[in-house]
Amino acid sequence: MMPPEQESSIAAGNCPANIMLSNWTETVSVHAEPPVSSINTTPSSQDRLPDQQQSNPSSFSILLECLRPVTLKFEDVAYSISLSTKGTCCSPNGTKSTRSVLNGVSGICRPGELLAMLGPSGSGKTTLLTALAGRLPGKISGNITYNGLPFSSSMKRKTGFVAQDDVLYPHLTVIETLTYSALLRLPKKLTREEKIEQAEMVIKELGLTRCRNNIVGGPLLRGISGGERKRVSIGQEMLVNPCLLLLDEPTSGLDSTTAQRIVATIKGLARGGRTVITTIHQPSSRLYRMFDKVVVLSDGCPIYSGQAGRVMEYFGSIGYVPGFNFMNPADFLLDLANGIIPDTREDDQLEVHSKVDHLEDQNSVKQSLISSYKKNLYPALQAEIRRNFQDPALPASSGASSLRNSEDQWTTTWWQQFKVVLGRGLRERKHESFSGLRIFQVMSVSILSGLLWWHSDISHIQDQVGLLFFFSIFWGFFPLFNAIFTFPQERPMLIKERSSGMYRLSSYYFARIAGDLPMELILPTIFVTVTYWMGGLKPSLITFILTLLIILFNVLVSQGLGLALGAILMEVKQATTLASVTMLVFLLAGGYYIQHIPQFIAWLKYISFSHYCYKLLVAVQYSANEVYECELGMHCRVMDFPAIKYLGPDNKWWDVAALSMMLVGYRIVAYMALRMGQPH
């Protein structure tokens, strides 16, 4: 294995971008360059890299040029959302309407190009970017092709998508975050060490060395800075050496120098033969100069799509000129997209503001810009999109289909995915699993109940049975409410990672369940050990072990129900409300409080796992012929005690079978609910 420095310098030799990227901490100077559609990265990537990779996997580096350049073309993209208002008492049916978010947007972005989408807030930039990333739900009309093909699962794994909000695990450090991504996303032909090396390399490339061991942090936990978070998100996508990289507002909330550095970084990635598209709010003129192409949107309609350097010329040709010579082109474009014509008199800003109020004027400016686009730009753009030439940067069409066939499998095996997600989950949640608060909660309840039932005796059978019922209910509630949070909390991460094709849902699901097991099982074990012996239950080791096993079984079933409710509703408030109603029903129908439930509702106990758990606890605690002192000097059979008699005939295996069915059934339901809510 080569030392990282050596590898880095070799890679940099192949890709000029890397020279610039590795200088993150130094002053970044990137100037607008001529459109790079002429940059032909294909021969090198096509002829050399795949071979290199096959013969010597260690030479694979994310710093090399993109392996399969992508030309992205989109034509007449339109998207509408349906808006429905809820009914009221006066108009119970509510109303339904649709709203157009994108309307006839077209463009081309070739390998090596950086395309920026500009437009006012709400103009549809994010929606278009999400559509281009193949992640927009619902029906999109128009045509979006990647090397002439529709979006495919192999394309998904070659696409990097950096969302506006960074979805990262707060308790992992920067290096851990990138290492786990590398382990999950890099191909199986690389060894673990090589993958870790790639993560290290990204850290260096993005200038994250200083904060590599800092935790990422989140809203309630101070971690790395906003710019560093953004770079970690970009780094996660860089790891897969994406041929198509899409970024949503990568500079929002950052100071101008940091923004400049981020854009310089993505410009560098484009120079490595990637197709890079970004939305951006208010770029400075320095940033604007780095763009090769721009698409300007106004209320979802395009007013410009083409070379960034020709914007002024185009708008000048249709009669719109900036107020003064040194105006930032981005400001000029945003004014136009808002329907505001920049005033030619520099000092008269009041005039501009007064125009803001003239909605009609603005709308007519927008309409005129949209029609000018349709008349002057669209025909040539459409012809260019439809031109069926063999792009020199594209692999031959056979290459495109082999791309589809050979890469449709996952980059890592099921088992690797399981192990990495499990390890990551244990690390991320160790503070939560072993939180002092949780341990205190369980310990205090166990000691308190041990004291309340202190050395209870069979002559006080009512109390003893009460303790067994308490076991079944407490260890029904506690795991249920813990499990409810699992999937709603993880949802953003799950959507992000599944959208990038990082792992199978099943490997994630089993890793998540397995990761929670240690703590889910350790706490009840401590609880039962303390309370069983303090509470004076049967002093037999076998009975104690059986009691413990029944409670652990109950915990797993109840955890399954919590997972299922969380996965179905995906909303913690609704899920906890439903869970508390369910547990209340189980508590009442369990057989301890009411022994004369009317027949028509008595079936409720059969769906209650607490009922089966309670029944089993009683069955192992008392033998069939055991007696207790029911009155002074009088002995009665335990099995005739009303709260026990009500439980019905003692057939333990039926109860075990019912609990087993619930154990598996709830988990299947949770999995199916997750699958249905997932991007495919």
Ligand SMILES: Nc1ncnc2c1ncn2[C@@H]1O[C@H](COP(=O)(O)OP(=O)(O)OP(=O)(O)O)[C@@H](O)[C@H]1O
């Ligand atoms: N699922 C949705 N439900 C309701 N409205 C939506 C939905 N998706 C998009 N919109 C609306 O479509 C419009 C475009 O949204 P989009 O997020 O694409 O704009 P944007 O240009 O990226 O804005 P910003 O710069 O503020 O992020 C907005 O008015 C938004 O409210």
